[in-house]
Amino acid sequence: MAAEYDRIGRTRTLTPxxxxxxxxxxxxxxxxxxxxxxxxxxxxxxxxxAVLPDPESTSAExxxxxxxxxxxxxxxxxxxxxxxxxxxxxxxxxxxxxLGAVADAIENVKGHAYEGMRHPGxxxxxxxxxxxxxxxxxxxxxxxxxxVTIPVTLPNKWSKDVLTxxxxxxxxxxxxxTDPRMDGYAVKAAMTVSKTSSGxxxxxxxxxxxxxxxxxxxxxxxxxxxxxxxxxxxxxxxTVECLPTPLHGTYIGIEATFSEGxxxx
Amino acid sequence: xxxxxxxxxxxxxxxxxxxYMADGPFNAERFRQEVLLPAIDDALTSxxxxxxxxxxxxxxxxxxxxxVFGGVVRARKQAGDxxxxxxxxxxxxxxxxxxxxxxERYFDDALSRN
Numbered sequence: 558m559a560a561e562y563d564r565i566g567r568t569r570t571l572t573p574x575x576x577x578x579x580x581x582x583x584x585x586x587x588x589x590x591x592x593x594x595x596x597x598x599x600x601x602x603x604x605x606x607a608v609l610p611d612p613e614s615t616s617a618e619x620x621x622x623x624x625x626x627x628x629x630x631x632x633x634x635x636x637x638x639x640x641x642x643x644x645x646x647x648x649x650x651x652x653x654x655x656l657g658a659v660a661d662a663i664e665n666v667k668g669h670a671y672e673g674m675r676h677p678g679x680x681x682x683x684x685x686x687x688x689x690x691x692x693x694x695x696x697x698x699x700x701x702x703x704x705v706t707i708p709v710t711l712p713n714k715w716s717k718d719v720l721t722x723x724x725x726x727x728x729x730x731x732x733x734x735t736d737p738r739m740d741g742y743a744v745k746a747a748m749t750v751s752k753t754s755s756g757x758x759x760x761x762x763x764x765x766x767x768x769x770x771x772x773x774x775x776x777x778x779x780x781x782x783x784x785x786x787x788x789x790x791x792x793x794x795x796t797v798e799c800l801p802t803p804l805h806g807t808y809i810g811i812e813a814t815f816s817e818g819x820x821x822x
Numbered sequence: 823x824x825x826x827x828x829x830x831x832x833x834x835x836x837x838x839x840x841x842y843m844a845d846g847p848f849n850a851e852r853f854r855q856e857v858l859l860p861a862i863d864d865a866l867t868s869x870x871x872x873x874x875x876x877x878x879x880x881x882x883x884x885x886x887x888x889x890v891f892g893g894v895v896r897a898r899k900q901a902g903d904x905x906x907x908x909x910x911x912x913x914x915x916x917x918x919x920x921x922x923x924x925x926e927r928y929f930d931d932a933l934s935r936n
Contacts, residue, residue, distance in 0.1 A: 628845060628847075629845045630839070657881030658881035659881065662884075663839060663883075668841075809898040
């Protein structure tokens, strides 16, 4: 929602509005406040403090402000992401792996997410945020784009023969890979072909690298939502489903939980 | 034979990402062209060795590593196996061991295709 408000603010002359903020759920309010949502509504630092109360919470979990970009520059967000690892006591090896996965995800957006998309109302951006809960030592990283989605770009990146054989390895539905009912499998196929693309020396390993990074974290969890596809990788198991309502873009959510010694649980 | 150590974090960026110049400011192509290749050319001439140190960066994308270490082979095709002596990859911190293995694999894969 914050990303959509950001997009509206960037592409329209009107500042987007929100109503009845005092009636909002306090946890939703707190999270949006930390993300910087109310700045998107035109509040500056002074105005924010005067009009809206500081959010209250019983949880120690906090979110980073939402970062946004149109290239692979992680200079602004990098130190903030590092702070999240410090907050949860994350070990250096997991940090290098997971933040490498974030860089892969951002590169995917820059390289592929907006392929063929030319619309003045859609700036070709990514949005990113993260959260850390020092009590549970859980870390979450979220990356979102409003591109053409994985099920649409997949046939452009891989040959029909490759995709057909991958899909047949899941099951034989008779549906085309571009059919929205197949979106979950399209995301799963994207994971599979990027993992097995060693013959192509230069491209397409991003998604598999992200999953590998999550695999190396014992508490690791990866969710990818792209158009109607909802892909989840957890404890070595992949599940896919078709969502009733499509997401306009692709969301990647990475989770890890660390033990007291600094490593993964 | 002497060593010239290049730390990516110190000489280039703690936040490298992207494959090509158009991708972002701290991309692999820029590191290779502006930092690594001049040092490699010097090493190929002098017989010294360039050691690229991976430590200190927040994390490495696969595209960045491939374009740096596979790309250096593609950029200096004529050097062939001499590149193996001219370039070494180092990770002092075990946290970068996986990145080192990836970088070495991209380098070796590119050499085998050369």
